[in-house]
Amino acid sequence: MRLKTRERDGILILEVKGKVMGGPEATVFQDTIKEALGKKYKKFIFDLGGVDWMNSSGLGILIGGLTTIKNANSELRLANVTEKIKSLFMITKLVTIFDSYETIEDALQNY
Amino acid sequence: MPLKKLVDLSIPSSQDYLPQVDSFVEKLLKATKFPKDDLDDVAISVSEAVNNAILHGNQSDESKKVFIKVYLSKKYIRISVRDEGGGFKPERVPDPTEDENLLKASGRGLLIMQHLMDRLAFKPTSKGTEIILDKFCPEGC
Numbered sequence: 395m396r397l398k399t400r401e402r403d404g405i406l407i408l409e410v411k412g413k414v415m416g417g418p419e420a421t422v423f424q425d426t427i428k429e430a431l432g433k434k435y436k437k438f439i440f441d442l443g444g445v446d447w448m449n450s451s452g453l454g455i456l457i458g459g460l461t462t463i464k465n466a467n468s469e470l471r472l473a474n475v476t477e478k479i480k481s482l483f484m485i486t487k488l489v490t491i492f493d494s495y496e497t498i499e500d501a502l503q504n505y
Numbered sequence: 506m507p508l509k510k511l512v513d514l515s516i517p518s519s520q521d522y523l524p525q526v527d528s529f530v531e532k533l534l535k536a537t538k539f540p541k542d543d544l545d546d547v548a549i550s551v552s553e554a555v556n557n558a559i560l561h562g563n564q565s566d567e568s569k570k571v572f573i574k575v576y577l578s579k580k581y582i583r584i585s586v587r588d589e590g591g592g593f594k595p596e597r598v599p600d601p602t603e604d605e606n607l608l609k610a611s612g613r614g615l616l617i618m619q620h621l622m623d624r625l626a627f628k629p630t631s632k633g634t635e636i637i638l639d640k641f642c643p644e645g646c
Contacts, residue, residue, distance in 0.1 A: 413527065415552045417520030447545045449552045450617050454610035461608060478545060485620045486613050487602040 395419045395452075396444075397426055405505060406435040407498065411444030416451020423455050427462050436468045439501045443474030453488060460492065471501040508576040508583060515570045516555075518563035518588075526555055526573060530584070533575055537582065537646045546621035547582065547640050553614040554586040554636050562588025562634055577646055581623070587635040595627055 396411040408426065430438070440459065445452075456472075463470045472494040475483070483489040495501035511533055516522040530551050534544045555571055563569040569589040576583040601612045618625055624639035 413524075413548075415523050415527065416556065417523055447549050449549045449556070450611065450613035451552075451556060453613060457608060457610050478542075482617065485617060487607060491607055 395423075397422065399426065399430065401435075402498075403502060404435075405437040405439060405502065406430045407439045407441055409441045409444060411446075413446045414448040414452030414455060416449065416455065420451070420455050420458060424458060424462060427459050431462070431466045431468065437505055438463055438468065438470045439498060440470065440472050441474050441498060442472060442476060442479055445476055445479060448479055448482065450486075453482060453486060456492070457488070469505070471495055471504065473498045473501040508578050510574060510576050512573065512575040514574075515572045517567045518559045518565055518569050518571060519567055520556065520559060520565075523552060523555060527552060530573075530575065534582070537577065538642055538644055539582070539640075539646070540643065543640060543643070547584070547638075550618045550621050550638050550640075551584055551586070553618050554584070554638060557593075557614050557636070558586050558588035558590075558634075562590030562593060564590065579645055581639050581641045582646060584638045585635055586638070587630070587633050589633040592629055593627065593634045 395414045398409040400407050440456065460470050472492050474497060475494050483492065495504060516526060527548060531548055534547055555573065558571040559565060563571065572587040574585040595615060598615050599606055599612060601609065601616055606612060618638065622638045623641050626637045628635040628637060
């Protein structure tokens with residue numbers, strides 16, 4: 395997994411790329427979010443367009459991110475969710491807990 | 506149908522080895538006629554099975570190993586993943602799609618493997634639990 399952050403209109407966009415398979419990656423992901431929360435970001439977008447595939451540990455990483463962000467009274471949107479991840483969301487019913495948008499622009503406009 | 510063994514490897518029970526297993530299996534799969542989407546399904550399922558063996562079967566005890574074997578026939582690929590743990594009862598895994606479990610960070614591996622693979626079997630052995638994953642090649646392997 396590779397992570398890259400950028401800011402747009404005061405919103406932190408976290409680009410996730412590669413294969414998301416858990417293990418030490420979960421700590422890196424959480425640390426990135428906590429650091430951003432420490433910098434007072436209140437709105438987040440996870441850009442999943444570059445994810446090759448994700449397993450259940452990867453889904454756990456996303457849920458951990460959502461929980462951390464919500465516990466800090468902040469908000470999360472997902473963008474560019476690939477067909478493969480969408481099918482995992484359907485199988486696991488996680489489609490009901492994530493707020494997903496087709497593009498970054500759509501996610502930004504709905505904030 | 507004869508199964509040809511392609512790989513027989515073992516790793517210590519640490520998630521640090523997951524990327525190595527993945528890249529090894531990916532190279533093998535790319536040499537077959539699997540469509541890209543099916544190839545990803547197998548790769549995801551192997552990562553689930555190995556993760557389960559490390560975390561739940563062997564309890565992350567690095568003195569215990571996870572054994573991975575890959576077989577190929579003309580019609581399907583078979584992956585066997587065995588731990589050295591004390592046993593596993595799939596029916597005891599809570600349903601991750603129930604409302605009270607939706608926000609839990611783990612517990613979805615079995616469900617995902619069941620959906621992505623064509624056959625899934627658990628085999629308790631005297632040496633640990635073996636999970637067998639089969640995926641059919643749509644146009645032959």
